[in-house]
Amino acid sequence: MKFDLLRTDDRARRGRLTTRHGVVETPAFMPCGTQGSVKALSPAELREAGVAIVLANTYHLWLRPGPETVAALGGLHRFMGWDGPLLTDSGGFQVYSLAHLRKVTEDGVRFRSHLDGSEHLLTPEKAIEVQRALGADILMCLDECAPYPVTREVAERALDLTLRWAARCRAAHPGDEPALFGIVQGGVHPDLRERGARELQRLGFPGYALGGLSIGESKAQTAEVLAYAPELLPAGKPRYLMGVGAPDDLLEGIAAGIDLFDCVMPTRHARRGSLFTARGRLSIKAARHARDERPVEANCPCYACRTFSRAYLRHLYAAGEILALRLNTLHNVTYYMRLMAGARSAIEAGVFDAYRRETLAHLAAGPDDDGTPGGGTGADHA
Amino acid sequence: MKFDLLRTDDRARRGRLTTRHGVVETPAFMPCGTQGSVKALSPAELREAGVAIVLANTYHLWLRPGPETVAALGGLHRFMGWDGPLLTDSGGFQVYSLAHLRKVTEDGVRFRSHLDGSEHLLTPEKAIEVQRALGADILMCLDECAPYPVTREVAERALDLTLRWAARCRAAHPGDEPALFGIVQGGVHPDLRERGARELQRLGFPGYALGGLSIGESKAQTAEVLAYAPELLPAGKPRYLMGVGAPDDLLEGIAAGIDLFDCVMPTRHARRGSLFTARGRLSIKAARHARDERPVEANCPCYACRTFSRAYLRHLYAAGEILALRLNTLHNVTYYMRLMAGARSAIEAGVFDAYRRETLAHLAAGPDDDGTPGGGTGADHA
DSSP: OEEEEEEEETTEEEEEEEETTEEEEESEEEOBOTTSSOTTOOHHHHHHHTOOOEEEOHHHHHHTTOHHHHHHTTOHHHHHTOOSOEEEOOSHHHHHHTSEEEEEOSSOEEEEOTTTOOEEEEOHHHHHHHHHHHTOSEEEOOOOOOOSSOOHHHHHHHHHHHHHHHHHHHHHOOSSSSEEEEEEOOTTOHHHHHHHHHHHHHHOOSEEEEOSOSSSOOHHHHHHHHHHSGGGSOTTSOEEETTOOSHHHHHHHHHTTOOEEEOSHHHHHHHTTEEEETTEEEETTSGGGTTOOSOSOTTOOSHHHHHOOHHHHHHHHHTTOHHHHHHHHHHHHHHHHHHHHHHHHHHHTTOHHHHHHHHHHHHHHOOTTTOOOOOOOOSOOO | OEEEEEEEETTEEEEEEEETTEEEEESEEEOBOTTSSOTTOOHHHHHHHTOOOEEEOHHHHHHTTOHHHHHHTTOHHHHHTOOSOEEEOOSHHHHHHTSEEEEEOSSOEEEEOTTTOOEEEEOHHHHHHHHHHHTOSEEEOOOOOOOSSOOHHHHHHHHHHHHHHHHHHHHHOOSSSSEEEEEEOOTTOHHHHHHHHHHHHHHOOSEEEEOSOSSSOOHHHHHHHHHHSGGGSOTTSOEEETTOOSHHHHHHHHHTTOOEEEOSHHHHHHHTTEEEETTEEEETTSGGGTTOOSOSOTTOOSHHHHHOOHHHHHHHHHTTOHHHHHHHHHHHHHHHHHHHHHHHHHHHTTOHHHHHHHHHHHHHHOOTTTOOOOOOOOSOOO
């Protein structure tokens, strides 16, 4: 894997990640292909929407269908029909949020599967082993993501464990192909973040992530961390802000020097009938769309906007049609890709700050037909 | 609407239906777009699968979003993004099967909506009014479809009511654009079917349907009706066998001189993980597919078969992924379209009987990997 920093605009960065499975122009957003499928979309639709890289969840694929099965079928790319770059997480976050957690020890995390109650032990070495079997282009170290809020002591213990686990992950995967990213924990504490970044660089990774954000802290607190944390990381390596976020969060992250993002927001909101637009989120369920002939966004190139009215999308959603989930998801992912493409162009042109401020102003204006306060950038993206 | 009988091969017919929204080469199968969407598929995918005409259900669209809404949005074609031919049923069958039925009287059927319990009266005139508002290319008369089994007296009363309602439908819609089809009832009684066909022709319709089959009678009984009923209808008009059916049923129907079919089988079975192949149905849920790299059918041109393994489809289904429903449905509809295209070619070449017998033999052989008895043409297509 190769990362080229093509251009900076203040702290915003325009980069290019070159992997065995293709190129990712950064800043980039990765939709979540949790169980080996970006929910409701086909790989062909991801391409058409402009998606360059997909995230898949190690926890889910480990439990079902299992890394041996995926490996026997030629690896995750071939299995899921996505020949572009893939990133897998370590499985840790889902163990903390989904599994019946038994115990975090020095060795790893013992848990019971949310599917069948079977007991498993996720160690740093196991996280690497499973991810290597899946065959993604970017792997993530196992970390301990402390919840928010916690005491400084708890945050520090999580950081320390994360650093020891990072060393074990690096030992288990010393090469750089596929690329293994280290994760900086440390909560909202600048000195912990600083120590985390320093220790990880001592181990040496081809990329770095900021973890433990977007888990309940306020936007102001996230902004505080973003004000200093990205620049603790080496300029020549990609920086990934995990689990973020809403459109405004992405813009703030890019402004702070982040290159990669992932979040379930566009796909999950779609399945709940919440559609992203340049003027904030629009609830397709609302009665006011019942006879609205307009597309969700007039200038959106997605198949949903090119073909169907808001009225039809509302009908499909109300009627429980599968096509509703497809079209809503396609639109939301397309929106995210356009937002990121706009950011990349703005950085290239050296006008990112204007792009950011203008986009935020439009988002805050609210949908053009309902008079509700805009923004639509709620925080339910856990 | 125009119907050209291009060629016959024994009793099988190769025809062409020309509507305002395009041409339907017959024999043809119509997938069910119940609520204004063929479940899980986009209109673009229907086209790619070779679908020429879609059926939509008047009952569902009447209750939600309502014919006034569909009409205000430019009619059903525009609403659902399908610019090809559309047929709407009368609403009767769903009233009998889904609604809380209050009472069948001379006037019509009083029922309560399965959605909200609201009370409605479906008369022959109302069925026409709603269908005209929806704007399909082919409309159906309201009929009374007696259940099976019933006494001859009940079947005869249903036939008589159906004929009086057909006269009222014809009076409410005397023109031939859109085309209104009459429905022959009469159960398994040749003299009733004969009288039904004769009386309907006296009223004069641009097309005729056989109703009241595939509702619980045996395949042998259906075959008996098909042995004489299609030829009671005029050769120069299209003949539609309602609610049929499995692949073998379609072949037998074509052999008997039927031009049009509809059934929820391909779409509903897909959502239950049952995939149609030339060698019968295959349950994608089965453990034997867990590491099967082969596509569902090697020679199938659908996106699912071109892109994904049985193992991946099994995983998607087990994991509850929306993409499973999409890919399964796409395959099944493509299978149906290929079966019908094969039948049309065979009739053109004057070898339909050989095509029918060979296809039936392959279906009976069963999937190539599991040794279970073949066929896969179960009767759960109500």
